[in-house]
Amino acid sequence: MKVGILSDMHGLLRDEVKAALNGVDHIIHAGDIDSREVIDSLESIAPVTVVRGNADKDWAEHLPITASIELSGKRFFMIHNKGKIDCELSGYDVIVYGHSHKYSCVEKDGQIWFNPGCCGKRKPGQEISLAIAEITGGDIRFEKVVIDNTGSGADTTSFPKNIDSIIRKAMKLTDKGKSVEDIARSCNISLSLADDICRMYLTHPGIDVAGILQRIE
Secondary structure (H helix, E strand, O other): OEEEEEOOOOOOOOHHHHHHHOOOOEEEEOOOOOOHHHHHHHHOOOOEEEOOOOOOOHHHOOOOOEEEEEEOOEEEEEEOOHHHOOOOOOOOOEEEOOOOOOOEEEEEOOEEEEEOOOOOOOOOOOOOEEEEEEEEOOEEEEEEEEOOOOOOOOOOOOOOOOHHHHHHHHHHHHHOOOOHHHHHHHHOOOHHHHHHHHHHHHHOOOOOHHHHHHHOO
């Protein structure tokens, strides 16, 4: 049995990701999806088990924060942020999580703690990855899939190196009621980038700097 494991798409389902998932029997998604359309597209490939991420807002209220599923004899526990785990995990073979955007596969106390990394919108320089888990005869093997973002679905935006501090400053100026034009001048950025930052900040209550950066194009 083959299981596709992925996380942190933030609204971008790359063609390369869909190609990598071709032929899997089930898909596990560890959250930060951003839209129902992404889930619908994944469900056209294989059945999907998904949990809600911190960036999944009102549209995802029906999604669970945690989930569990047994596939070919292996029990999977799923959560977006492993720091939020507050339940007993004995009996699970694999704990799948996301949030950090960093691929990790660590065996601890007979369990595998697994983060497939980010395969959607991400900060410049971050790796684009997912995994295919193959379960055979009671054994499980993880194949890391790294996407070359020079192909279709690639990130095309080039941000300033200090984009985090720019977004933070723009958020504070927005709170003070400054206009988009004022924010663009104060932050020394284009009007379109200022507009994108302000729009995401105002339309996603509670969003943080990372959440805004992952959404702007």
